[in-house]
Amino acid sequence: MRGPLLLLAGIAAISFAGPPLGAALGIDSNGVDLLNRLAGSSLSHPLGTDELGRDVLVRLLAGGRVSLTIALAAALAAAALGTLVGLVAGYLGGWTDRALMRLTDAIIALPLLPLLIVLAALDLGKLGVPPALARSDDISLLRIVLLAVLVGWTTAARLVRGATLVTRNRDFVRAAKSLGAGVPHILWMHILPNVLAPLIVATTLSVGDVILLESVLSFLGLGIQPPLASWGTMLSNAQELIASAPLLTIYPGAMIFLTVIACNLYGDALQQRFDHSEAVRV
């Protein structure tokens, strides 16, 4: 369980420390050097340079910062939204519960990737967003986060609803109610702590999912827009050079793979630790 966490922390640390360090050494992640294209590894460029002479290592780390930031933001936002929906549905019950759960089921039952492609390709200009803003880096980051939240909140919602249904009739909740505690207090102080464990597991696993989603969308040209680096855009550029510079394909893919597998293994380890019934059965 410590291995995946250390790997994850290591990737995060070098991704966030790398670009400022590179800038201090005078290497910019978007710095083009056309005289030095597709260079092999050297002392000044440990992993060589890409098709525009940009340093691959610094770009890899800068891309990691973008991918990890998106993944963390989206996973946390999806967990927060899902928790809210799950608490409301589970606690209020009745008609609200039925409506919210139908919505959750409907989203789970959709072919998500094709639909996300459509949403990612939307022309924000037609929605009234000024063109300069619609093409800015911030919007392309925000767009991916929103898309990931849109499909990601359902897991947390289901988990939290289930746990809320179980917990809401327990004696300590009834006791709190009879002492005059309000609904927000009961939800926050008495019900939420009881669903925290599975919620943390689900959020950890979803970080990996978002990284994969971001990389696919960016790879298809619908996510992060060049010249901003992300692991997906780097792979998208590398695809055309696959015969002449195969290493450019290997590096970003390996980073995605390592990060996602670390998230998944860590989530799995957490789940086994939290899951008492499993421990008892063994």
Next chain:
Amino acid sequence: MIRFTAIRLVEIAATVLVMSFVIYAVIGLMPGDPIDLMRQADPRMSAADVVRLKAVYGLDQPLFARYLEWLRQALAGDLGYSRLFAAPVWSALLPRLGNSLVLMGSSFVLALGLALGLGTAAARRPNSRLDAAINLFCFAGVSMPTFWLALILILVFAAGLGWLPASGVATAGTSDLGDRLAHLVLPVATLTLASIGGYTRYVRAAMKEALAQDHVRTARAKGASEARIILHHAMRSAMIPVTTILALSFGGLVSGALVTETMFAYPGMGKLIFDAVMGNDYNLALAALLLATIATMLANLAADLAYGWLDPRVSYR
């Protein structure tokens, strides 16, 4: 059961209706405009022509009126004309659907077969070295970006070794079965490696639970052979959740594999959806996305029904 199915079918119909409007509206928000595209292609077109064409195609109508008109025609079986294929939507759709069925079907059979073996082997000795190795393999498969796996397979087997073709469904001008199969190898391998991890984890969990049940212990006490215990006694109850995945994957048969098909230029439904969306082919994109939605939702219903049918303890009121 009949009541449950009927209610679900009504819900699916309602969801599909809502989705058809949402997709219709959203597709209109994509970059580009069909009339603008015509105008770029033909410099002799005047502003008056644009207005006239918009009226001809009903593009001067409000969104909802246009949608109702589309819906009326779609319900009558007319899905319109595909700009990209220069053919009616149906005749563009059907061959791709067949290609996707072949691709997804063969990779599904392969992945499920391997997963049954691996999952059972892991479940027989939980926490053994073999179990840990299979577990790591599963996580590797789930964590691998599909397009990266495809790129690496192309790099090694097509660009490097030159053993297999990297794209398409057959070499132009040949109708040889061996040639078609060779074109299937890399996409099927990609899809199988990408999906086998999830399946194996399902099989392992189901098998582990099945092997812990009383009737399996009784069979063991009777002196039944290990093969008989696994195949006859445990596999039966383990197949319940496995059947659920089987039913769920029917949705994928129709919607295809967007990334894998695009990577290998394999003309299936996934690539069709991507091309239609990117190429401003509104009619085709709308029809393909709706078909994928309907298939996925029906597959979910089938999974629920199969679960209830196989396991008498589950009841749907």
